Amino acid sequence: MNTEMNIWNVKFEDIIYNSSGPECTTLAHLNALWASSSSAIMIKSCSPEPRDGNPTPRYVETDLGSINSMWLPNLWYKEYIGYIPKLKQDYKKPVVCSIVGFKPQDFYDLVTAFQQDSDVDMLEVNLSCPNVVGKPQIAYDFEASEEIIKNICAIPGDKPIGLKLPPYFDPIHVDAMANIILKYDIDFVTCINSVGNTLIIDPETEQPLIKPKGWLGWLGWDYIKPIALANVRWFYKRIWHKTKIIGCGGIKNGVDVFEHLLAWASIVQLGTILAKEGPGCFARISREFQEYMDKKWYTSLDEIIGNLKEL
Numbered sequence: 256m257n258t259e260m261n262i263w264n265v266k267f268e269d270i271i272y273n274s275s276g277p278e279c280t281t282l283a284h285l286n287a288l289w290a291s292s293s294s295a296i297m298i299k300s301c302s303p304e305p306r307d308g309n310p311t312p313r314y315v316e317t318d319l320g321s322i323n324s325m326w327l328p329n330l331w332y333k334e335y336i337g338y339i340p341k342l343k344q345d346y347k348k349p350v351v352c353s354i355v356g357f358k359p360q361d362f363y364d365l366v367t368a369f370q371q372d373s374d375v376d377m378l379e380v381n382l383s384c385p386n387v388v389g390k391p392q393i394a395y396d397f398e399a400s401e402e403i404i405k406n407i408c409a410i411p412g413d414k415p416i417g418l419k420l421p422p423y424f425d426p427i428h429v430d431a432m433a434n435i436i437l438k439y440d441i442d443f444v445t446c447i448n449s450v451g452n453t454l455i456i457d458p459e460t461e462q463p464l465i466k467p468k469g470w471l472g473w474l475g476w477d478y479i480k481p482i483a484l485a486n487v488r489w490f491y492k493r494i495w496h497k498t499k500i501i502g503c504g505g506i507k508n509g510v511d512v513f514e515h516l517l518a519w520a521s522i523v524q525l526g527t528i529l530a531k532e533g534p535g536c537f538a539r540i541s542r543e544f545q546e547y548m549d550k551k552w553y554t555s556l557d558e559i560i561g562n563l564k565e566l
């Protein structure tokens with residue numbers, strides 16, 4: 256089955272690439288993604304200054320997924336802008352960059368820099384950065400979100416721009432965010448970021464798994480797939496006619512990809528599985544997806560995306 260996908264004018268050879276999450280921070284990570292079967296290279300959320308992030312242990316894997324409180328370790332947006340031409344030298348795939356700020360002006364400055372002075376193909380603005388101590392996630396503050404979205408959408412530039420959203424747990428909040436998205440030129444949303452403020456205890460050591468932020472961290476993988484699917488579906492109902500949806504959360508095999516597509520994701524991102532398995536996960540999951548589609552006699556993505564059957 257042909258799994259090429261266009262997100263506005265950006266062409267993906269396949270529907271699977273990495274999330275702004277593990278293994279996309281250093282230049283070595285980005286080179287590994289370039290060499291892998293990931294259909295794009297996503298760069299970790301970058302900030303106005305380089306950052307080391309939180310003390311360790313800050314990322315731990317469990318049988319059901321991962322918990323993290325990384326707090327935005329990244330090289331600095333200018334370092335990534337400088338490296339993108341190298342990643343695109345023998346053009347293999349699009350480069351997407353996630354950006355984040357600590358105040359509204361940061362978002363404006365970084366989007367301006369990427370729109371006007373970079374070779375990036377697409378921009379994902381992280382409104383759900385979860386680990387800033389003492390601050391709520393921006394996307395849970397609808398006034399603050401609208402201000403940022405209005406300003407970044409007014410910046411001249413032709414790169415598609417999207418939002419990385421947190422999980423919402425109440426349809427009223429989905430309505431509030433969807434209404435803002437519909438007012439401005441947001442090209443895509445990525446649902447969802449990790450699920451926050453959780454505690455995992457190791458009964459053997461009688462200790463929490465991670466150290467920062469009072470031991471609370473953000474979950475990925477099996478823990479969160481049903482929440483991710485609900486958010487993809489909720490946003491589909493509200494913004495399908497204007498905005499693409501990228502699915503993220505809980506994907507570890509080809510069947511998980513299929514479920515995200517049924518819910519209405521056009522393309523999906525992998526996080527924890529990349530850390531657990533390494534860059535070989537893209538080829539494996541893509542192959543599994545193809546095999547599952549053959550088994551079900553599907554011949555095109557159009558037959559699948561959004562076609563969750565009524566109950």
Ligand code: RRO
Pocket residue numbers: 300323324325326327328355381383384385386448449473
């Ligand atoms: O770096 C992090 O702590 C982090 C970020 Br920016 C994010 O968006 N999601 C996450 O789980 N961790």
